[in-house]
Every structure is written in structure tokens, then in C-alpha cells.
Amino acid sequence: MDKLAILCVDDEQTMLNGLKKALRRAVDNEYLIETLECAQDALVAMDELWQDGYDVPIVISDYIMPNMKGDEFLRRVHALSPKTRKIMLTGQATIEAMGYVINHANLYRYIAKPLDLNDFNLTIKEALNSYFQARKLEQFYATLESKIVQRTRQLHEKNQQLTQLNQTLSEKNDQLIKLNQEKNEFLSIAAHDLKNPLSAIQGVACVIESDYDEMPKEEAIEMVGMISSTSRKMFDLIKNILDVNAIESGKTKISLQVVDILPTLQSLVAQYAYQAKRKNITLHASETFETSDVLTALVDNNLVHQVMDNLLSNAVKYSPHGKDIFVRLSQCKNLIHCEIQDEGPGLSEAEQQKLFGKFSRLTPKPTGDEHSTGLGLFIVKKLVKIMNGNVWCESGLGQGATFIVEFPTDKN
Numbered sequence: 001m002d003k004l005a006i007l008c009v010d011d012e013q014t015m016l017n018g019l020k021k022a023l024r025r026a027v028d029n030e031y032l033i034e035t036l037e038c039a040q041d042a043l044v045a046m047d048e049l050w051q052d053g054y055d056v057p058i059v060i061s062d063y064i065m066p067n068m069k070g071d072e073f074l075r076r077v078h079a080l081s082p083k084t085r086k087i088m089l090t091g092q093a094t095i096e097a098m099g100y101v102i103n104h105a106n107l108y109r110y111i112a113k114p115l116d117l118n119d120f121n122l123t124i125k126e127a128l129n130s131y132f133q134a135r136k137l138e139q140f141y142a143t144l145e146s147k148i149v150q151r152t153r154q155l156h157e158k159n160q161q162l163t164q165l166n167q168t169l170s171e172k173n174d175q176l177i178k179l180n181q182e183k184n185e186f187l188s189i190a191a192h193d194l195k196n197p198l199s200a201i202q203g204v205a206c207v208i209e210s211d212y213d214e215m216p217k218e219e220a221i222e223m224v225g226m227i228s229s230t231s232r233k234m235f236d237l238i239k240n241i242l243d244v245n246a247i248e249s250g251k252t253k254i255s256l257q258v259v260d261i262l263p264t265l266q267s268l269v270a271q272y273a274y275q276a277k278r279k280n281i282t283l284h285a286s287e288t289f290e291t292s293d294v295l296t297a298l299v300d301n302n303l304v305h306q307v308m309d310n311l312l313s314n315a316v317k318y319s320p321h322g323k324d325i326f327v328r329l330s331q332c333k334n335l336i337h338c339e340i341q342d343e344g345p346g347l348s349e350a351e352q353q354k355l356f357g358k359f360s361r362l363t364p365k366p367t368g369d370e371h372s373t374g375l376g377l378f379i380v381k382k383l384v385k386i387m388n389g390n391v392w393c394e395s396g397l398g399q400g401a402t403f404i405v406e407f408p409t410d411k412n
């Protein structure tokens with residue numbers, strides 16, 4: 001609570017004494033009552049009161065005073081403290097002077113001399129009342145305004161957050177739509193790829209069922225063989241689809257360990273050398289294969305096997321009869337470097353762009369009636385990536401293809 005003061009100016013000391021007495025009766029004891037004989041001193045006193053932390057709700061001034069008259073004095077008080085209630089004592093004040101203070105000092109009341117104590121009492125009480133009510137109202141508006149500012153800011157922030165959330169939601173929605181489209185496409189290609197072999201199996205099975213008695217044994221064996229090889233292809237496709245699904249849903253089991261790559265590659269080369277021989281294709285392994293160097297990488301051994309199996313099977317699958325395939329393994333700084341080079345049809349720049357996509361069966365076709373799903377390299381790319389490696393193809397149309405895979409060593 002502020003300290004409170006009431007200031008009175010009159011050039012007659014007796015009047016000041018009377019005012020002081022009357023005020024003492026009208027207001028609480030806590031009010032300081034300052035009385036001054038001249039307006040200039042009163043302005044200085046007002047200033048000091050403010051500096052001392054006083055609130056001055058009422059200033060009472062005589063009109064006729066030497067140097068500065070009451071109207072001018074109250075005008076100045078008003079300029080300094082508009083809310084202070086200003087009361088003028090009028091004995092000889094002219095109409096003009098009254099008009100002046102009313103207009104320029106927002107005069108609260110004028111009181112005729114000599115004082116009518118009852119009227120004075122009432123006037124002072126009313127003036128205080130009106131002053132404090134105005135102050136309360138002012139404080140109320142100030143807090144209201146700051147509350148409005150705060151709420152507006154909060155609303156604005158919330159609005160921004162909402163806009164941002166909306167944008168993320170819309171982006172996520174677009175992604176979902178795209179993923180759903182991809183899934184549908186994937187499903188329709190997979191279903192189509194399974195439909196043909198399945199209807200072939202069905203057809204052959206029907207023939208065996210109806211002609212079983214008259215069918216020569218060799219023919220029956222051939223048909224069963226067809227069922228067996230076709231169902232194997234379907235099994236391969238389903239295995240690929242499940243691999244893709246596991247990769248895309250982040251469920252591929254992976255355990256990175258320090259592994260010597262060489263034995264895996266050696267066993268795959270031995271396995272494919274046998275298949276290649278049927279096409280008169282020769283597999284050449286680099287000298288590294290003969291040395292006892294250990295080429296260790298930080299990988300998952302099963303996944304490395306799957307990756308290299310895919311690349312070697314492609315080299316054999318797409319190479320014409322009588323060609324050579326070169327397999328190289330080396331270490332360069334912190335990378336194990338595997339290369340599989342063939343002398344097949346190679347791939348144009350445009351087809352190389354599509355090579356690692358889903359179901360991308362391109363211009364080169366299997367040369368020994370092997371099965372093609374178009375998913376092998378897509379899986380290769382994803383598996384290499386989750387092992388922190390890199391895979392790419394270097395090729396030109398008619399110039400063979402070299403597939404290169406790099407795996408990080410354990411020294412990274």
C-alpha cells in the first residue's frame with residue numbers, strides 16, 4: 001500500500017491551519033497533510049512526496065496567491081498527475097479563471113470560502129472515493145490488457161503448433177498413400193507372378209489325374225518334374241517376397257560380427273562353378289583366394305552369403321555360354337572390396353538406374369532357362385545398406401557387368 005498525502009496551498013497561514021484541522025477530521029490518520037504558502041513551493045513539495053513514495057490523491061489550492069495563481073498551479077499539477085483530484089478554494093475567482101481550471105486542470109470541485117465544514121467533509125470523502133475507484137479501474141484494465149496480450153500470444157503459439165502438426169499430418173498422409181500404392185503394386189505383381197506357375201501346375205496335375213492309367217511312365221516322371229521345378233520357382237519368389245517384407249518392416253534379423261569373408265565366397269564359388277559348367281562358363285577366383293590372408297569385415301555372415309549368392313547367381317544366369325566370370329576379393333584401407341565381373345550383355349545407363357528397384361526385370365534375360373523375379377538386387381541393396389556397406393554396378397551395353405560390394409572392416 002502506498003503512503004498517502006494531501007497537499008494544500010494558501011498564502012494565508014490561518015486558512016492553512018483551518019484546512020489542516022478540517023482535513024484531519026475528514027480523513028484517516030495515515031494521511032500526511034502538507035500545507036504550503038506558495039504554489040512554487042507546493043510544486044517542489046509534490047515532487048519530493050512522489051520521490052518518497054507518496055501517492056497524492058487530493059491537492060487543494062487557493063486562487064489568489066502571489067507569484068503563481070491557483071489556476072496555473074492546478075494546471076501544472078494536472079500535467080504532472082492527471083488523476084489527482086484538484087479542488088480550488090474560491091473567494092474572488094472570476095468566471096474566466098474557473099473556466100480555465102475546469103478546462104485545463106480537470107478541476108474536481110470548487111469550494112467557497114469560508115469553509116462549510118460539512119460540505120468540505122463530504123467533498124473530501126467523495127474525492128478520495130472517486131480517486132481510488134479510478135485507480136482500481138485503471139489497475140483492472142492494466143491486468144486485463146496484459147492478460148489479453150498473454151492469451152493472444154498463447155493462442156498464436158497454439159495456432160502455429162497446430163499449423164505445423166497439420167502439415168506433418170498431411171505429409172504423413174501423402175507418404176501413407178504412396179506406400180499403400182506401392183504395396184498394391186507389389187501385391188499385384190507378386191500375385192501375377194504366382195498365378196502363371198500355379199495354373200501350369202494345376203494343368204499338369206489335371207492331365208496326370210485323368211490320363212494316369214494310359215500315361216507312359218517317362219511322361220509321368222517328366223510332368224512331376226515340371227511340377228517340382230515350377231513349385232521351386234514359386235517357393236523362391238515367396239521367399240524373396242518375405243525377405244522384402246522383413247526388410248521393409250525392419251524385421252530383418254541382423255547380428256554384426258567380425259567375420260572372415262573368404263570362406264563364404266569360396267564355398268559359393270565352388271557351388272556356382274558346378275552350375276556354370278553346364279553353360280560352359282568358367283569361374284575365376286582372384287589370387288587372394290589362394291593366400292592365407294584373413295579378410296575380416298564387420299557384417300552378418302548369413303546376409304553376406306545371401307548378397308554374394310544373388311550377385312554370383314546373376315553373373316551365371318545372364319552370361320551367355322562359353323564366357324568367363326571373375327571374382328575378386330581385396331582389402332582397401334577400412335573396406336573389404338568384392339567384385340564380380342562377367343562378360344554378359346551388360347546394361348545401358350538407363351537400365352542401370354532401374355537395376356536395384358523392385359521387380360525390375362530388365363533387357364538381359366536368363367540364358368539357361370533360369371527363373372527371374374526381379375527382386376534379387378533390390379534385396380541385395382537393402383541388405384548391404386543395413387550392414388553399413390555399399391553396392392553398385394559398373395557396366396556399358398555389350399561390355400559385361402561388374403558388381404562391386406564394399407563392407408566396412410572392424411577398424412572403422
Ligand SMILES: Nc1ncnc2c1ncn2[C@@H]1O[C@H](COP(=O)(O)OP(=O)(O)O)[C@@H](O)[C@H]1O
Nearest residue numbers: 314318360361362364372373374375376377401
Ligand atoms: N550380371 C548381370 N548382367 C546383366 N543384367 C543383369 C545382371 N544382373 C542383373 N541383371 C538384370 O537386372 C534384373 C534384375 O536382377 P535381379 O534383381 O537379380 O532379379 P532377377 O535375377 O530375379 O531377375 C534382371 O532381370 C536382369 O535383367
Ligand SMILES: [Mg+2]
Nearest residue numbers: 310314376377
Ligand atoms: Mg537375381
